[in-house]
Amino acid sequence: MHAALGEPLLQEDALRGLMERTARMGTWVLDVASGELAWSPELVQLHEAPPGFQPTAEQAGAFYTPEFRERMREQLRACVAAGRDFDEEVQISTQQGRRLWVRSVGQAVRGEDGRVERVQGVLQVIEPHGRHAGDEPFATIDADGRISYLNEAAAALLAGGEAGPQRPTLIGRSLWACFQKTARVRLEEGLRHALASGERFELEAQDARLARHIELQGDAFGAGLALRMRDVTERHAAQQHLRLLESSIARLNDLVIITEAGPFSEPGPRIVFVNEAFERRTGYAAEEVLGRTPRLLQGPATQRSELDRIRTALEQWQPVRVDLVNYKKNGEPFWVDLEVSPVWDAQRRLTHWVAVGRDITERKTAEEKIQYLAFYDPLTRLPNRQLLLDRLHAALDDPASPREGALMFIDLDNFKVLNDTLGHQQGDMLLQQVAERLRSCVARGDTVARLGGDEFVILLENSGQKPMDPLTGARAVSERILAKLGEPYGLAGHQHHSTCSIGVALFGKTPWSVSELLKHADLAMYQAKAAGRNTVRFFDPEMQATVTASATLATDLRQAWREGQFLVDYQPQVAVDGRLTGVEALLRWRHPRRDMVPPADFISTAEETALIVPIGRWVLEQACAQLAVWAAVPSRAHLSIAVNVSVRQFRHPDFVEEVLEMIRHAKVPPNKLKLELTESLLAEDIQGTAARMQQLKAMGVALSIDDFGMGYSSLSYLKRLPLDQLKIDREFVKDILTDPSDAAIARTIIGLAQSLGLGVVAEGVETEAQRDFLAQQGCTEYQGFLFSKPLPIAQLEAYIDAMPA
Known part of the structure; x- marks a missing residue:
């Protein structure tokens, strides 16, 4: 820590002696779980122990003198057990045998689960103390507050140091006249209450002559009170200093700046103190900044809007907190979470400003990465699905400015063969080169996006600057793409030939929705594949015949719902230490002719037909009923069940009330039910989504974003949502050991979850190597075939029973 250099800047104010007092004060921290005790160097010095000395908790307790030892042990036990803070004046004996009066303060620090994790405290020397019964000021007063007796010490205290001569003149006078007028009402009310109730009289007030702080303690004595008095001015000042010291250096890893409370006109309040963390993180030495203003950072x-917020708050003498870009001495920018608070003296006069800043550069960098991932594909740097959807909505949903254009689906032919023969690294190189070639085939203003895998989409718009017929333009661009993508590729010494299939859907003349346009372009692309690949096909209304299969599936789904063909399997979710923490409920369809139908084959149809609402409600009821059964089995009562909730189901008007009724009916703890919400919920109506999530959170239900990282999430949304968990999509997990992009995305998602205080679970974990990599990054929960496939309830319970206790 550093004090100001040269002429003292802190004379006669609340910070006088700030740094000198640190030598007479030390801090300590006790870890409750391990019992490990840590002393600061100042505390070691205060106990006159050798440098580096670190005692056990038992040894530390022995430093209190015998008359206080058991009392302080009891205080510490109460602090650990019940979180009860303490503040005591006691004596310690140093290793050199000296006895010191100290103020011993302890504070409980609780973890997220509400339990006391550690106790931290301060020991401050408050000598000279002078606890001698014969010298203690003592007086008696009658029911009107008049002095009937006082000893020499009391007379000297009340007379401001003039002892004997003043004593006779004080007998019979009102004791309250010796104190400031502002305290007399409190003193009279305290006297009346003590006489009426028999309770102890305890007050602190300032005397009328020297404004000293005097503590009075009284007990009933005849018709009046017997009072013990003590000059606690030094203690009061010490408490003020201690509060200031705690407000400035309690978080030693954070930057601390103290400025004088000067005017905000140029150049502004000057810096009078900085801590060592400030020096380490900014590169400025204390002597370089003392006497200057914080403007040097x-x-x-640096955001002007945030600086204006700070100025406005400080002009109103209010605390303020902002995220601010500051600059180090070498010119490097860094983010800081800055909190500025006023400091007052005993007369409520503003004396200083204390600014405490936490370096949040890493968090902000992670946020920026996630923000980029929300709209761009990290491998090709092309717009992703979310940004494409935004631009499609802008092109189709603006009745005031209708546009014409074409949507092109491009899929690489036989891409899987390349991955299987040359590996994913060469596959990624091909995708990057394809992205560059596609960019070169379109005009400025057109959108080239990657949906995922080897699927690309191009949005061609006729905005008026390129008044070409959409059909003509799409044909010309398709020809360029087929030719450009058909040229050889150089992949790390290998020459590779590739082709593509293109499907085109035109828009502008027919009022299609975004989903319809995407479906038409996708259908046309599959027609190009069926035609032998390396070709282009335009959507034809006759293709609609291929959609009849979807209608047949919808009919089968309705029959399945009526006949109860659905069932629920459960897949375990396992913590990093191997404990089973919960399961995910997975919907299954046992078709009478097709046997088990994969969810991917019918969920989208169920969503489109709205059958997903009653089916999803049924799955939730099954989960709540199962939680009720497990609640009665101690070995299973801790398990949670995660249930996927579709977009349509979540937006149903009665969804929140239905969930609440299911929980009430089943009589299960709400936090054991975890709703996994699809990331596509965040694509639109974010206000309505956030409001419903807040209602569910208020009920106690846990909330998770499923398949996180697929391109819908916006960081600004995540910060507003009451989430408990992010779930890493299996697409990022399966190639996490071979694909640097997937590894980077997983690492970033885990870092984001940690910065937002969220849990994170990775799905699709199939190997120990994948699990170990995720664990190294900080992922604490996993789901996948490495642990178990989805199981019927009977097999799941056998699986649970077979797990080690």
Whole structure:
């Protein structure tokens, strides 16, 4: 820690002696779980122990003198057990045998589960103390507050140091006249209450002559009170200093700046103190900044709006908290979570500002990465699905400015063969080169996006600047793409030939929705595949015949719902230590002719037909009923059940009330039910989505974003949502050991979850190597075939029973 250099800047104010007092004060931290005790160097010095000395908790307790030892042990036990803080004046004996009066303060620090994790405290020397019964000021007063007796010490205290001569003149006078007028009403009310109730009289007030702080303690004595008095001015000042010291250096890993409370006109309040963390993180030495203003930390990217917020708050003498870009001495920018608070003296006069800042550069960098991932594909740097959807909505949903254009689906032919023969690294190189070639085939203003895998989409718009017929333009672009993508590729020394299939859907003349346009282009692309690949096909209304299969599936789904053909399997979710934490409920369809139908084959149809609402409600009822059964079995009562909730089901008007009724009916703890919401919920109506999630959270239901990282999430949305967990999509997990992009995305998602205080679970974990990599990044929960496939309830319970206790 550093004090100001040269002429003292802190004379006669609340911070006088700030740094000198640190030598007479030390801090300590006790870890409750391990019992490990850590002393600060100042505390070691205060006990006159050798440098580096670290005692056990039992040894530390022995430093209190015998008359206080058991009392302090009891205080510490109460602090650990019940979180009860303490503040005591006691004596310690140093290793050199000296006895010191100290103020011993302890504070409980609780973890997220509400339990006391550690106790931290301060020991401050408060000598000279002078606890001698014969010298203690003592007086008696009658029911009107008049002095009937006082000893020499009391007379000296009340007379401001003039002892004997003043004593006779004080007898018979009102004791309250010796104190400031502002305290007299409190003193009289305290006297009346003590006489009426028999309770102890305890007050602190300032005397009328020297404004000293005097503590009075009284007990009933005849018709009046017997009072013990003590000058606690030094203690009061010490408490003020201690509060200031705690407000400035309690978080030693954070930057601390103290400025004088000067005017905000140029150049502004001057810095009078900085801590060592400030020096380490900014590169400035204390002597370089003392006497200057905090403006030296500002630079080109420092937000003017946030500076104005700070100025407005400080002019109103209010605390303020902002995220601010600051600059180090070498010019490097860094983010800081800055909290500025006023400091007052005993007369409520503003004396200083204390600014505490936490370096959040890593968090902001992670946020920026996630923000980029929300709209761009990290491998090809092309717009992703979310940005494509935004632009499609802009092109189709603006009646005031109708546009014409074409949507092109491009799928690489036989891409899987390349991955299987040359590996994913060469596959990624091909995708990057394809992205560059596609960019070169379109005009500025057109969108080239990657949906995922080897699927690309191009949005061609006739905005008026390119007044070409959409059909003509799409044909010309398709020809360029087929030719360009058909040229050889150089992949790390290998020459590779590739082709593509293109499906085109035109828009502008027919009022299609975004989903319809995407479906038409996708159908046309599959027609190109069926035609032998390396070709282009335009959507034809006759293709609609191929959609009849979807109608047949919808009919079968309705019959399945009526006949109860659905069932629920459960897949375990396992913590990093191998404990089973819960399961995910997975819908299954046992078709009478097709046997088990994969969910991927019917969920989208169920969503389109709205059957997903009653089916999803049934799955939730099954999960709640199963939780009720497990609640009665101690070895299973801790398990949670995660249930996928579709977009249509979540937006049903009665969804929140239905969930609440299911929980009430089943009589299960709400936090054991976890709703996994699809990331596509965040694509639109974010206000309505957030409001419903807040209602569910208020009920106690846990909320998770499923398949996180697939391109819908916006960081600004995530910060507003009451989430408990992010779930890493299996697409990022399956190639996490071979695909640097997938590894980077997983690492970033885990870092984001940690910065937002969320849990994270990875799905699709199939190997120990994948699990170990995720664990190294901080992922604490997993789901996948490495642990178990989805199981019927009987097999699941056998699986649970077979797990080690």
